[in-house]
Amino acid sequence: MPFSSSPAAPVGAQLLIAQPDYAKRLRPLLPDAAFTPDRGTLPVLGLNGAILVLGWAMARQLQVSHWQGLLLFLPFALVMGNAVVVMLFGTHDMMHSKAIRQPQLRQVIQLLGLALLWMPPTLWKAVHNREHHGKTNSEQDPDRNYNASQPASWGKSIQNLFVPSVEVNPFWLSVGMTSAWGVHAFRNITSVLLFNNGSTRYPVFSFQVSRRERRQIGIELAVIVLIHLCIIGFIGLRPVPLLLGYFLPIWIGYSVVIAYIYTNHMACRATDTNDPLINSISLKMPAILDTLHFNFSYHTEHHIFPGMNPEYYPQVRALLQEHYPERFNLLSARQAWQLLRQTPRHYLDANTFASSCGTIIQPCPLS
Template sequence: MKELHSFGWYAAKLKPDLPKKAFNPVPERLWGGLAYLLVTVAALMTIGIVDVNPFFYIPLSLIIGACFAALGFLGHEILHGTVVRTPWLRDFLGAVAFWPLSTGPKLWRKWHNLTHHVHTQHEEHDPDAWPTLDRIMKIRLLRWVYRLPHPVRAFFSFCSLSFQFSVHSLNMFVVYLKEFNPKKRPAVFMEAILPWVTWIALLVWVGPVKWIFMFLIPLLIANLIVMAYISTNHRLNPTTEINDPLANSLTVTVPKWVDVLHFNFSYHTEHHLFPGVSSKYYPLVKQLIKERWPERYHEMRFDKALTALWLTPRPYYNKELVDPNNGNSFGTLGHGLDPDNIKSSISEKMYNTETLVSLMTEGKKQEHAKDQ
């Protein structure tokens, strides 16, 4: 196993090779956001005003959903301070960009910037890390879910990408609201509730049929696009005690025009090394990483990464991905996972039946104790 290094260790070695301008904000990125915003408003107004067969609204719904997702990618960049640095303007623009996904800027910076980025792929402290086998076996519903055959679970897991971001964002609001200073909680609450007030007002204005095409379908599409990226960011990588982006993050490759539309969101390892650098410079960061540590760096074609997610189970056990249903184990990136030849290690399981029974029994005991 390669020695792990912190993201700061890598960044310190690469920073001298980056141009000084790479560390300056790039407000020109806002022109792309303005274009998406104008297209979104135009499409929304067209559906709202023009009365035709709802079937003809579908293309506009697809366009709105794609714009919602792209605005989310820009909002992510804005709230890292790589577009503008003035705090009030950063939060205002971030709120506008995240408005379709109904995620407030203060919550996002707490959940994503200050927690996920600091504790990436730590099995206890990263709010976005997929749970371990031990945690799954302690939850009754998940024990039942993981009795289903893997293809069935994979199908429903991919379907759930269409609402996972919205559900997880709501959960993060519940988890982190109490951690904010009491004086700031009203602002955090308002940032979370105002977008939904907008969408409910839209429902009242246009009625349920048009609302489905103006917001619900686009929201599902945006979730699907955003989560297709997010699900590949780390879920094929192992959990790590040290936040080593070259071990716990994956960069996916997409056509250049997709990178342009999505603000280089595919460069995820690079982002975890330099979250304060505009994604405009991530191709250069990638080049520098591959020159120094090519054996550590993980990149994969986007469609291949999604296929690997489909073919592998999600619970972690040590550095493996395991299937509680049949006991099969799979490697993770850097620990035996070959995306071109994904195979389970039936003869070399990282845990046995006795371990699984023990975990399930312990989980049932804890639930029984809570019920008393």
């Protein structure tokens, strides 16, 4: 069912405002330095890459008989998991900016930054920069909730199983925290590599890439597979070191990443007009997490100014609270998560959520 919203469509007593209109109004109120590429991201990525390499080297030395060493490694696995998060969020910011101007170096950094996420950079540019940012929470957004009217598919079934909602089983939600990112990547990779016809049924929305992009995605995926095989071979084919040094950090990283991503848009109404203050949520997070994660919690701010240096997102937030206090979705992480757990996850229409079986119907809580 296509969404029905337009620039004149009401949201409560409000009208939708397109993203460029926010940017046009707020840009003169921000310093020019806010739009200068952040050169500090690359050293941070290098540091976290070194943390991962150190962790794999430590895991290589782990012995099952030395249980004290295994226990001591667990806190470092948490640090490695955070490094996985940093690699995604830092690379995400770099791919929205021109922080690295040399094309070959930029391509290598992007590939290394996204390798542990199983995300070819060329696909990320298509699915995230082009499709998601250009069509946020619209019918054509590959990152939105499924529509209730979309036919059953394995992609939709897995999302029903994994995504936080009023009907999700806590066990499968826990499994999904470690696995949903992988499902997202697999769904989009296979759609463009195997079909690329714009009519694949199992993604949320099937988009197409050019022939050149498709070839590049295939090459990058092959390199990513090789990188993972090299990591596994370096640690060694021993279950406990592989579990602690390879799988556990990835599971931790994926869980943190998907926890952020779930709260970005899923509790919001759908909008054919890309209105970031209506279709996005920003989170109030502890300062230490904002520092570690490049202010990723400032998500509405990011959708208004995707290429901005993230250090300046707090200034954008202050302006949004001043100029658009009644529109701005600013929640604590707990509040955002509660909204997800208290509502169904399918769009019955742009303003209404429905459960997978259709028995629970609720208006969008942020309309």
